[in-house]
Amino acid sequence: MVGWGFPSTLPIHNRIPMYDGLTGSYRFACPARGEVSVRLSRFLALARLPGASHPAVYEVTFACDCGCEHEGLVTHDELDWAPLAGSGSPFLNVMTDRLEASSAELLEAAARRIQAGEWPWSFFCYSEERPRPVFPSAFRLLAGAAKRDEIGLAVECPTCAHLSVNVVTPDHVDVPFYNDRRVGVVEHAFRWDPRRAPAQVRASLLDGVVASRRDLAA
Ligand SMILES: [Zn+2]
Ligand SMILES: [Zn+2]
Known part of the structure; x- marks a missing residue:
């Protein structure tokens, strides 16, 4: 049985929608190419930054298409919940600071699958x-x-x-x-x-x- 609690509301603290649900990738800055899209499988290392807890922030080292490794910051919400929010990009309604309805429905569907014993990862x-x-x-x-x-x-x-x-x-x-x-x-x-x-x-x-x-x- 899955022991994960699923929050009833999902606060998204980072106002920049870093996760792109259309491509299933995160957007990071690259010194050579500007903005790049990076899938999770191109991450090299994740480390939770000490101190920050609301939200927790992770430093990510990723392998960039330019051939170098760069660092970027990702919040806990973006790491764990944004990939479950589907292709509603951007998924944050900046007027209400809440997830848009389509994303919320997708997240609720994901929560039901998790509660039924299906594991996203x-x-x-x-x-x-x-x-x-x-x-x-x-x-x-x-x-x-x-x-x-x-x-x-x-x-x-x-x-x-x-x-x-x-x-x-x-x-x-x-x-x-x-x-x-x-x-x-x-x-x-x-x-x-x-x-x-x-x-x-x-x-x-x-x-x-x-x-x-x-x-x-x-
Ligand atoms: Zn174990
Ligand atoms: Zn690069």
Whole structure:
């Protein structure tokens, strides 16, 4: 059963609609190209900024089409809820500071699917040896830009707080409610420590040492 609470109202604090539901991508600034569209699978690292909590803000490092890596800021709402709000772009009614009706209906439909046990995102927790639902704000590292059909995904488990590394398709990350039936699992338990783990974990991701394939299908 899914243990996620779904807020009855979804405050969107960032007045710039960074998420583009039409393309399923986030808009970031690139020094070379101006504004660029970046799908979740092109993210490289996510770290919650200390201090900010209303809303929580995440610093994202992403692989840009210009060939460089850049940083951008994304709120918790944009990470976890904007991809579920569909193609209503922009999805924020700036007059009322509320989600527009079509997006709200899509979010309610998403909430019903979640309550029925469908997971918008999931991963296989190595420490607990079971699939778990997750939201993008729990993603910590992604790798595999050179090989686009598979990416390494490090997730900080919302339940046990250990880090698991799965090998998944880009759609598994980019498309809500699409979950790979089987994922690769790197058989190593990481205790998440933002000061030490990233280099170690990223090395594992890039090594691509996958010891098993595990079922995610609920
Ligand atoms: Zn760029
Ligand atoms: Zn876990």
